[in-house]
Amino acid sequence: MLSHGWRRFLLLVMAGAIAALSIAPLFVLPALFVSFPVWIWCLDGAERRGGWQTIFGPAFRIGFAFGLGYFTVSFHWLGAAFFVDGGIMLAIMPFAIVALAALIALFWGLASALAHLFWSGGAWRVVTLATFLSMAEWARGHVLSGFPFDLLGYALTPTTEMMQLASVIGIYGLTLLAALLAMTPALIWPADQRTVTRRLAPFFLGLLVLVGQMGFGYNRLSDTPVTPMKDIRIRLVQPLIYDHADWSKVDPAATIDRLLTLSQMQVNPDDKGLAAVTQLVWPESALPFFLSQYPEALARIARMLPDNVVLLTGAPRQDYRPGDAPSTEPPYNALLAINSDGEVFDSYDKSHLVPFGEFLPFQGFFAQLGIKQFVPGADGWAHGDARRRLMRLPNTPPFLALICYEILFSGDLGDTAQAQYLFNITNDAWFDGSIGPAQHAQHARVRAVEEGMSLIRAANSGVTMAVDPLGRVTGGLPVQQMDVLDVVPDERLSTTIFAKYRYWPLLIALLLGLGISVLASRRRKRGS
Secondary structure, three states, X not given: OOOOHHHHHHHHXXXXXXXXXXXXXXXXXXXXXXHHHHHHHHHHOOOOOOHHHHOOXXXXXXXXXXXXXHHHHHOHHHHHHHHHHOOHHHHHHHHHHHHHHHHHHHHHHHHHHHHHHOOOOOOOHHHHHHHHHHHHHHHHOXXXXXXXXXXXXXXXXXXXXXXXXXXXXXXXXXXXXHHXXXXXXXXXXOOOOOOHXXXXXXXXXXXXXXXXXXXXXXXXXXXXXXXXXXXXXXXXXXXXXXXXXXXXXXXXXXXXXXXXXXXXXXXXXXXXXXXHOOEEEEXXXXXXXXXXXXXXXXXXXXXXXXXXXXXXXXXXXXXXXXXXXXXXXXXXXXXXXXXOOOOEEEEEEOXXXXXXXXXXXXXXXXXXXOOOOOOOOOOXXXXXXXXXXXXXXXXXXXXXXXXXXXXXXXXXXXXXXXOOEEEEEEOOHHHOOOOHHHHHHHHHHHHHHHHOOEEEEEEOOOOOEEEOOOOOEEEEOOOOOOEEEEEOOEOOOOOOHHHHHOOHHHHHHHHHHHHHHHHXXXXXXXXX
């Protein structure tokens, strides 16, 4: 509370770094209860200044420092992508990670500053900071295309039982709950006129809420039947194709050879191979070249596929002008549907691209600095049409096609009313050996719980898996292992509370939190 200057800044960075241990895959939940009270106590001692420094003053720097520590640790795995190119990229890697963390930490800095404007000094100040922090987390998941990785609410999803609450309040509702619970230890100290029992009560109430969350999840898992779909069987291929980093080194024939061999392998002696499946799935970047560069690929695919079996594969796609002239526009990162005649009869183009990964914001400015997007593809990728995410294949239920990190956007997946299951292809090989693929997979599981739909996920190097509508992994492949997995999606559940009401309950809770903050702040001013 009495710290200031660089010592306070360093203290908060360290506290934020500890808080980051609470998210996937570590899930050290006590780290939240240790770290977040530090933020509260520092705001208790923050100086109040007039003018523009009311917002961008000490309170802002307190939240920014905490966020800088949190996001530097939680996003450190992004540095694995720099090892792909090596050289000078490795030298700038630490600066790039800290710069990204600092950019995202601005949201937490602003939340801290706004909370300090309504600071009451009493127990309600926990509600104040939790409310503004939840608003900041929602904003970073939506503003400027959004970057909702490692939202605070994921700390409350370490087990399948705890994950079930997402079916009611979604990940942003869990974020508000996580913030409230994490800050309750701040009320234990410093001692004031309240008795020890009253000071301990909020903390133990928070622990009771966690027990209730576990109980709700246990009952939901026990009382909710899950039924496999009929007449559909999907084969997922995990091919470990690493040519995505440099298209100039791709051997299309060798790539197709690997994919065809894997697709037709026998999992066990009784396996009927492709004759027993309805869909064959190759992940994002499975074809790191344009099919026009190797037109025989479609013919070889057609010879492999039995009748009525559809191949769904990640591949770049270019529009063609009349006369078969290729477009000069950037290509699409696409999901192609190919039938047994070798015809590409449907496709979905990724609409939510990764900033700096798949497209370059303010391209003219950054290009002059020699900065380009990490993922190859001419001058970046073009944005697809999100309305086309719902795909309908012959003789199979409609599903939502989501490429890579599109699965992160809670409440914004597409036409969930008609879709029967979620379908996600990804290439996390950029981050092999880091915690990134595990985090990505955990986020995807929470989407299945929110929507009450199965998730079918094919990854280039992992995590390839099938998830039921309750978030349970029903089948999976080890990471960085070349293999195939045959899965059957489950029937979707009746509409979850979250799918029906989305974030209206959260909005009501945030408005209530704002009202409490205003009243508590006014009461403090009258008391002073």
